[in-house]
Amino acid sequence: MIVEFGHFALILALLVATVQVVVPAFGASLRDDRMMRVAEPAAVSQLFLIAIAFFALMYAYVTSDFSVANVAANSHSTKPLIYKMAGVWGNHEGSMLLWVLILALFGAAVALFGNNLPPTLKARVLSVQASIAVAFLLFSLLTSNPFVRLIPAPSDGNGLNPILQDPALAFHPPFLYTGYVGFSIAFSFAIAALIEGRIDAAWARWVRPWTLAAWMFLTIGIAMGSWWAYYELGWGGWWFWDPVENASFMPWLAGTALLHSALVMEKREALKIWTILLAILTFSLSLMGTFIVRSGVLTSVHSFAVDPTRGIFILAILVLFTGGGLALFALRANTMQSGGLFQPISREGSLVLNNLLLVTSTATVLVGTLYPMVLEALTGAKISVGPPFFNMTFGPLMVPLLMALPIGPMLAWKRGDLAGVTQRLGFAVLAAIVAIVAVSAMTHRGPWLAPFGIALGVYVMAGAAIEWANRIKLGSVSRSEVIRRATNLPRSSYGTLFAHFGIGMLVVGIVATSAYQEEHILVMKPGQSLAVGGFDVTFAGVDTGRGPNYRSDIADFDVKRDGASVTRLTPAKRLYDAPPQTTTEAGIHASWRGDLYLVIGDAQPEGGYAVRAYFNPLVRFIWLGALIMFIGGGISLSDRRLRVGAPSRSQRPVAVPAE
Amino acid sequence: MTRKQKRGVLIGGGVATLGLALILVMFALKDSIVFFHIPSDVLEKGVKAGERIRLGGLVEKGSVVRGQGTTVTFRVTDTLKDIPVTFTGVLPDLFREGQGVVAEGVIDGNGNFKADTVLAKHDQNYMPPNVAKALEAKGVKLGESAHPDALKAEAP
Numbered sequence: 001m002i003v004e005f006g007h008f009a010l011i012l013a014l015l016v017a018t019v020q021v022v023v024p025a026f027g028a029s030l031r032d033d034r035m036m037r038v039a040e041p042a043a044v045s046q047l048f049l050i051a052i053a054f055f056a057l058m059y060a061y062v063t064s065d066f067s068v069a070n071v072a073a074n075s076h077s078t079k080p081l082i083y084k085m086a087g088v089w090g091n092h093e094g095s096m097l098l099w100v101l102i103l104a105l106f107g108a109a110v111a112l113f114g115n116n117l118p119p120t121l122k123a124r125v126l127s128v129q130a131s132i133a134v135a136f137l138l139f140s141l142l143t144s145n146p147f148v149r150l151i152p153a154p155s156d157g158n159g160l161n162p163i164l165q166d167p168a169l170a171f172h173p174p175f176l177y178t179g180y181v182g183f184s185i186a187f188s189f190a191i192a193a194l195i196e197g198r199i200d201a202a203w204a205r206w207v208r209p210w211t212l213a214a215w216m217f218l219t220i221g222i223a224m225g226s227w228w229a230y231y232e233l234g235w236g237g238w239w240f241w242d243p244v245e246n247a248s249f250m251p252w253l254a255g256t257a258l259l260h261s262a263l264v265m266e267k268r269e270a271l272k273i274w275t276i277l278l279a280i281l282t283f284s285l286s287l288m289g290t291f292i293v294r295s296g297v298l299t300s301v302h303s304f305a306v307d308p309t310r311g312i313f314i315l316a317i318l319v320l321f322t323g324g325g326l327a328l329f330a331l332r333a334n335t336m337q338s339g340g341l342f343q344p345i346s347r348e349g350s351l352v353l354n355n356l357l358l359v360t361s362t363a364t365v366l367v368g369t370l371y372p373m374v375l376e377a378l379t380g381a382k383i384s385v386g387p388p389f390f391n392m393t394f395g396p397l398m399v400p401l402l403m404a405l406p407i408g409p410m411l412a413w414k415r416g417d418l419a420g421v422t423q424r425l426g427f428a429v430l431a432a433i434v435a436i437v438a439v440s441a442m443t444h445r446g447p448w449l450a451p452f453g454i455a456l457g458v459y460v461m462a463g464a465a466i467e468w469a470n471r472i473k474l475g476s477v478s479r480s481e482v483i484r485r486a487t488n489l490p491r492s493s494y495g496t497l498f499a500h501f502g503i504g505m506l507v508v509g510i511v512a513t514s515a516y517q518e519e520h521i522l523v524m525k526p527g528q529s530l531a532v533g534g535f536d537v538t539f540a541g542v543d544t545g546r547g548p549n550y551r552s553d554i555a556d557f558d559v560k561r562d563g564a565s566v567t568r569l570t571p572a573k574r575l576y577d578a579p580p581q582t583t584t585e586a587g588i589h590a591s592w593r594g595d596l597y598l599v600i601g602d603a604q605p606e607g608g609y610a611v612r613a614y615f616n617p618l619v620r621f622i623w624l625g626a627l628i629m630f631i632g633g634g635i636s637l638s639d640r641r642l643r644v645g646a647p648s649r650s651q652r653p654v655a656v657p658a659e
Numbered sequence: 660m661t662r663k664q665k666r667g668v669l670i671g672g673g674v675a676t677l678g679l680a681l682i683l684v685m686f687a688l689k690d691s692i693v694f695f696h697i698p699s700d701v702l703e704k705g706v707k708a709g710e711r712i713r714l715g716g717l718v719e720k721g722s723v724v725r726g727q728g729t730t731v732t733f734r735v736t737d738t739l740k741d742i743p744v745t746f747t748g749v750l751p752d753l754f755r756e757g758q759g760v761v762a763e764g765v766i767d768g769n770g771n772f773k774a775d776t777v778l779a780k781h782d783q784n785y786m787p788p789n790v791a792k793a794l795e796a797k798g799v800k801l802g803e804s805a806h807p808d809a810l811k812a813e814a815p
């Protein structure tokens with residue numbers, strides 16, 4: 001009964017969303033207040049109805065109602081409660097329901113918190129937002145209905161893929177989707193602005209918090225996915241340039257560019273048309289990511305859908321919104337008043353460089369991701385594009401970006417003083433040189449470029465710190481003045497500090513672990529030892545154990561460092577009951593220096609086990625860096641929340657041409 | 660700087676960056692893409708020894724020899740032709756006889772395939788789409804495919 005209620009609520013949500021598309025849009029063009037105001041209750045009730053549908057499905061999962069086909073296919077009565085709940089989005093139908101739920105959540109948030117928006121803009125934004133909801137609700141109801149009943153109901157379900165039964169992965173999709181779908185707001189604002197035919201700095205102020213929120217969640221969502229792949233899949237790697245990873249990484253890159261260009265627009269009223277285009281492209285990449293993951297055109301850990309009608313449906317949605325958005329852009333962009341120009345060496349100039357490099361690198365990732373599909377469609381040749389491609393194309397583009405990163409925030413708006421900034425960055429350059437020397441002294445293998453890569457990360461971290469020190473005049477004024485300045489510094493400055501520092505840390509982690517990973521593959525018998533990454537690892541033997549819904553072979557390793565016991569690691573192989581499938585559980589000892597990572601393989605006929613042992617230096621810096629970036633976004637957002645009410649059209653700063 | 664010059668710098672910078680990216684992409688595509696073949700293709704079309712390819716097919720029943728330390732040998736078949744494969748490392752959890760597999764590596768002068776990466780799929784009914792398509796093109800009949808969750812193992 002509750003399930004039917006959920007199904008009904010989802011259909012009602014479609015009707016409400018349709019009303020929300022049509023009525024406010026007419027209202028805005030007729031300047032009819034009552035029609036425009038329909039958008040707000042519609043957005044809120046749409047959220048309410050989709051939430052009912054979502055929780056109805058969750059109820060079916062929690063109560064293990066196997067008469068629902070979706071539950072029977074993806075759940076099992078013995079599964080732990082948290083994975084029953086997470087199981088809702090661990091499959092295609094349920095994850096699409098989560099998608100529309102988050103879409104509605106953002107729409108309702110604009111309706112509730114966008115009080116300072118001009119009424120016509122708000123009505124149009126909510127109308128466009130609802131049109132996306134209509135498309136995806138139709139997709140859900142017509143091709144991916146999670147509420148279909150199964151008669152007769154099976155006595156138990158098929159179970160959730162065991163590799164998905166994991167805490168990090170349980171929360172990975174909601175974060176990732178919040179990021180993906182959050183960019184829909186930037187898209188809706190862009191389309192609404194194109195329909196309105198005007199755009200100003202206030203527009204950027206409204207769009208930026210939403211984009212920042214989406215960016216934050218996408219950052220942490222990608223990091224969680226990478227963290228999960230690292231410890232759960234047992235390959236010792238953390239990023240594979242897999243098409244599905246790229247699908248989430250491309251909107252992240254474009255979204256990062258959008259954040260920065262919106263900054264220029266907000267402060268200087270420049271790059272207006274470019275920002276609009278970027279907003280359309282960023283959400284288009286999110287849609288394309290959904291298409292890649294959900295259509296089954298690609299094979300990967302995540303692609304569940306194999307039904308071609310779904311692929312065609314999502315492709316149609318993609319073409320409609322991307323094509324429609326770009327067509328509208330082509331029609332209206334030239335009617336918009338373009339912003340002022342500026343000196344190449346200036347804050348604006350550095351942000352343009354940032355955008356140029358981020359968008360170009362997005363394009364290279366796009367080429368690498370789509371090329372195999374296009375080639376196969378055209379010639380039938382089957383190829384794969386792997387990490388070497390991305391290292392060769394994406395890598396070189398990141399170097400100038402990272403080199404310019406600390407310089408940009410120190411340049412003044414309009415006209416910067418490059419020589420002065422270089423002088424102030426002297427300490428960062430010194431830190432980088434020290435890093436090159438130190439890394440070269442400590443290592444005796446690995447590519448010659450690696451110390452320079454680490455130095456680049458150190459330089460970015462030091463640059464972020466110097467920028468902060470300069471702002472609070474550390475060292476040049478009294479201590480109480482420094483503290484006063486540090487407390488008075490706007491939170492968004494701290495956001496920049498954290499985000500840029502996090503990027504530097506991420507780079508250090510990536511280079512260190514890629515260049516200096518130590519790997520051993522060998523057969524170990526009980527009592528044997530292995531030296532890896534400064535640890536002495538002794539294999540004690542293998543025991544069998546039983547978990548809630550699996551049986552496992554658990555190996556026992558004693559880890560020593562300089563003769564002193566450090567820890568015991570217990571990598572395992574699990575055989576799940578439903579579906580019957582084995583998974584590898586890595587044994588990981590984390591330290592600041594790096595991770596010791598052990599995996600066991602097959603038992604050998606003459607005794608012993610195949611063992612893979614890794615030492616991944618500084619690998620934690622990768623996720624820690626991403627976490628710091630996430631926190632930076634949060635700090636910045638908390639600042640903006642106070643200011644979000646500030647801009648109104650009358651207070652808008654008058655654009656000053658650059659000359 | 661005049662307005663025209665500023666615009667020039669902007670456009671010049673954009674064109675230069677895109678040009679650089681284009682050159683990088685062209686070189687990378689030339690050097691780093693890997694073609695996919697099934698055993699019949701490899702034997703009929705004559706893939707050069709030392710060329711890096713992805714070999715797809717089924718793990719031939721009864722062909723898997725383990726227990727030579729960390730090296731495993733097996734044969735990949737498309738039911739018409741088959742190729743012996745050696746792999747050093749820990750195989751993915753889902754590697755099984757009779758199941759679909761994709762191995763990446765190079766073929767040596769004696770027709771042996773040395774794989775450094777092995778991809779297997781977790782569902783017992785699953786067939787990698789590449790393999791399925793290629794086999795169907797050869798007239799080999801296959802069952803339903805489902806749930807393409809890939810897992811991968813890599814050797815150093």
